[in-house]
Amino acid sequence: AQKITQTQPGMFVQEKEAVTLDCTYDTSDQSYGLFWYKQPSSGEMIFLIYQGSYDEQNATEGRYSLNFQKARKSANLVISASQLGDSAMYFCAMREDNQGGKLIFGQGTELSVKP
């Protein structure tokens, strides 16, 4: 079974609008972390935001926020006020704390921001 699922292969958003990228996960562990990364065409992996399984508040980092719904096992990324530079691949990833720190990635969502 897929541990991390991103069901949106591609998304379009108008510049300055908000967009939500979906991510669901599957784990039986109690202690885990969820990450979002941005990968532009250059290939570098840019860390955006992190949510720990025990964190009660949704994580926020500037224009990025993570909508964490633990019971539904979802960790959606919300980007507010989209910019042209936000066009990239976005990956959701999970780290199960008893698995030695490795990250398992979702399939990715390609976001295109329209002017």
Add this chain to the structure above:
Amino acid sequence: GAVVSQHPSWVICKSGTSVKIECRSLDFQATTMFWYRQFPKQSLMLMATSNEGSKATYEQGVEKDKFLINHASLTLSTLTVTSAHPEDSSFYICSATSQHREQYFGPGTRLTVT
């Protein structure tokens, strides 16, 4: 933030030859390094986990004899693709974990086998 480098950033080699890719943590000691592989328009797939001074742990389906990993020090891990074939052409990315469990990615190495 912490910096992880990879060398080379891109390489073209002939089929049957071996290629070595280096991953270095420049300003911290990496307790663990990870190697990922990414095909175009696809996700990152973990290949192996590398700990300094011990043998790498490979993910299921990854050929140990083909993808040799050596973690020689707390700042250097190498991935050698042996007897490379065109199907090994891919983007290889390493990441390094600090003692605080933060993970930092290298910029990646694009391998093309002709």
